[in-house]
Amino acid sequence: MLRDASELVQRLARDAEAVCRHYLSNGRRQGNYWLIGDVKNTPGRSMFVRLRESPKRPAGKWTDAATGEHGDLLDIIRESCGLLDFRDVADEARRFLGQPRSEPGSDYRPPLSTVPTGSTESARRLFAMSSPISGTIVETYLRQRGITNLGIDSLRFQPRCYYRPEADATTEIWPAMIAAVTDLRGHITGAHRTWLDPSRCDKAPVGTPRRAMGHLLGHAVRFGPSGDVMAAGEGIETMLSLRCAMPCMAMVAALSATHLAAILFPATLRRLYIVRDDDRAGDGAVAGLSDRAQSAGIEARVLSPQDGDFNEDLRNSDISALRAALRFQLTPEDVGRFLSTGA
Numbered sequence: 001m002l003r004d005a006s007e008l009v010q011r012l013a014r015d016a017e018a019v020c021r022h023y024l025s026n027g028r029r030q031g032n033y034w035l036i037g038d039v040k041n042t043p044g045r046s047m048f049v050r051l052r053e054s055p056k057r058p059a060g061k062w063t064d065a066a067t068g069e070h071g072d073l074l075d076i077i078r079e080s081c082g083l084l085d086f087r088d089v090a091d092e093a094r095r096f097l098g099q100p101r102s103e104p105g106s107d108y109r110p111p112l113s114t115v116p117t118g119s120t121e122s123a124r125r126l127f128a129m130s131s132p133i134s135g136t137i138v139e140t141y142l143r144q145r146g147i148t149n150l151g152i153d154s155l156r157f158q159p160r161c162y163y164r165p166e167a168d169a170t171t172e173i174w175p176a177m178i179a180a181v182t183d184l185r186g187h188i189t190g191a192h193r194t195w196l197d198p199s200r201c202d203k204a205p206v207g208t209p210r211r212a213m214g215h216l217l218g219h220a221v222r223f224g225p226s227g228d229v230m231a232a233g234e235g236i237e238t239m240l241s242l243r244c245a246m247p248c249m250a251m252v253a254a255l256s257a258t259h260l261a262a263i264l265f266p267a268t269l270r271r272l273y274i275v276r277d278d279d280r281a282g283d284g285a286v287a288g289l290s291d292r293a294q295s296a297g298i299e300a301r302v303l304s305p306q307d308g309d310f311n312e313d314l315r316n317s318d319i320s321a322l323r324a325a326l327r328f329q330l331t332p333e334d335v336g337r338f339l340s341t342g343a
Contacts, residue, residue, distance in 0.1 A: 005074065005086075008093050012073040013060035015097075016051045019073050022096065023080040024049070038064055039071070039079040040129060049076070081160040081173075082129040084122045088162050091171055123181070123191035123214035130156035130178045138177040140201045146314040147240045149247050154180045154221050155236075163195050165207055174204045179221045179236055181214060181255070184266055190214025192221060192236070192255055212255055218264040220252035226266035229334060231303065232289070233275030233310075234260050234282065241314040242275065242303070245322045246338040249273075257281035261288035271299045271331070278308045303329050 012019050020027060020034035026043040027036030032052045037044020039062070046066035053059040060073040077096070078089045133139050136157040139150060161176035174195040181190035192212045195204035203209040221236055223243050230250040233239050239253040254260035257277070261284070265272070272293045276286050286302055293300040305313045306325060314322050327335055 005090070008090060008097075009060065009072050009074055011097055012077075012093060013053070013058060016049065016059045016073065019060070019076065019096065020049055020051070023076050038066070039069065039076055040131070041080050049073075079129060081162070082126055082158045083162060084125055088171060120189050120214045124188045126158070126161075126191050126193075126213075127156060127178055127180050127188060130158040133157045133177070137175050137196050137198050137201060141177065141196055142237070142240065144201055145237055145241075145311055146319075147237065147244060147311075149240070149244045152223060152240070154182070154223060156180075158193075161193055161195060163204070163206055172206065174206070177236075179253075181212070181216055181219050182222055183219050184226070184264055186222075188214075189219045190216045194236070216255065216259055217262055218259075220254045220259070220263055222250075222252050224248070224250040226250050226268055228268050228270040229273070229338075230266070230269055230271075231273040231275055232260060232263055233303075234277055234285070235309065235311070237311040238275060238277070238309045241309075241311040241322070242326075244314065244319055245326055249334075249338045257285035260285040261292070263289065265293065265296055265298060269298055271301065271334070273301050273303050273330075275310065276302050276304045278305060301329070301331070 017029065017034065024034060024036045024041050026041050027034050029051065032050060034049040034051055035045045036047050038047050047062060047064040049062040050057055050059055061070065062076065063070040074089055074093060077083070077092050081092055083089045083092065133150065133152070133155050138155065138157045142150060156178045158176045158178050160173050163172045163174050175198055176196060177194040179192040180188050181192060183189050190213055192210065195206055195209045196202070197204045220232070223239060227250050230252065231239070231242055232252045232254060234254055234257055236253045239251045243251055252263065254263050274286050274289050276282050290300040303326065307313050307316060310322070313325065323339055327339055330339065
């Protein structure tokens with residue numbers, strides 16, 4: 001079994017062109033080099049990977065002329081696949097080479113990355129390794145759920161996001177929607193992953209297709225800049241459904257009832273619409289957040305769906321019906337401000 005990082009690099013270097021064709025498929029060969037835009041497989045010519053060994057230059061080494069970054073083929077696997085833990089990188093390299101996976105009990109951990117799995121920095125790197133959702137399975141997935149307002153900077157697509165049911169279980173690879181969790185200043189503190197099934201454009205058939213990582217308490221996935229009015233709820237799809245009806249209102253998804261009750265308030269906030277999910281946990285979050293808002297001098301109002309949540313409302317009717325239902329729950333001032341367009 002290949003156990004050492006340097007041994008993996010040497011084996012990959014023997015098949016450097018095959019590695020590039022697989023993980024940097026948007027590039028092309030020119031002479032002794034593979035040309036590509038960057039290590040994330042962006043089309044272009046600024047990054048070059050040496051395909052053949054020379055006396056002073058081993059095969060598999062790469063340099064990005066635009067950024068000055070450089071590395072080896074393990075780095076290419078890590079960056080192009082969005083991996084953060086060396087065990088996952090090594091397993092993917094072994095899979096490519098047809099070698100057995102690493103032993104669960106192995107104590108070996110080369111210092112490829114010092115970022116702890118599940119940390120804030122790990123979440124930042126995952127988001128940075130992902131790409132815009134336009135033209136991807138994420139866009140298709142959201143459109144199938146009735147969500148069409150998709151100019152969203154806080155969502156990205158990762159084509160090869162690792163999923164591990166348990167710590168010692170076999171790692172699976174699925175495409176995923178990656179959402180940035182940010183603080184009030186817009187700094188990424190965490191990330192949320194929704195693994196998707198490309199054959200059905202639905203959530204992947206795994207035990208927990210949604211998972212968050214990083215520092216979440218008080219923070220949220222944000223849609224639109226903060227203002228004096230904001231809507232806050234649990235789910236990403238729930239808030240994106242409301243955003244279709246009220247694209248100019250700032251919205252946040254806290255990802256769970258517990259985190260919804262604990263969100264931090266922007267200094268400019270004067271009115272908060274608390275988006276209720278039709279369950280006991282949702283009712284508890286509404287009560288807790290409403291009390292906190294009122295104690296902070298913020299007017300709190302509740303938006304309730306007709307069905308289980310607002311995405312169900314959107315899918316079971318249409319955008320006009322959703323706007324009509326919201327019209328009776330908003331203040332008269334906010335009806336004119338946020339529902340006038342297309343109402």
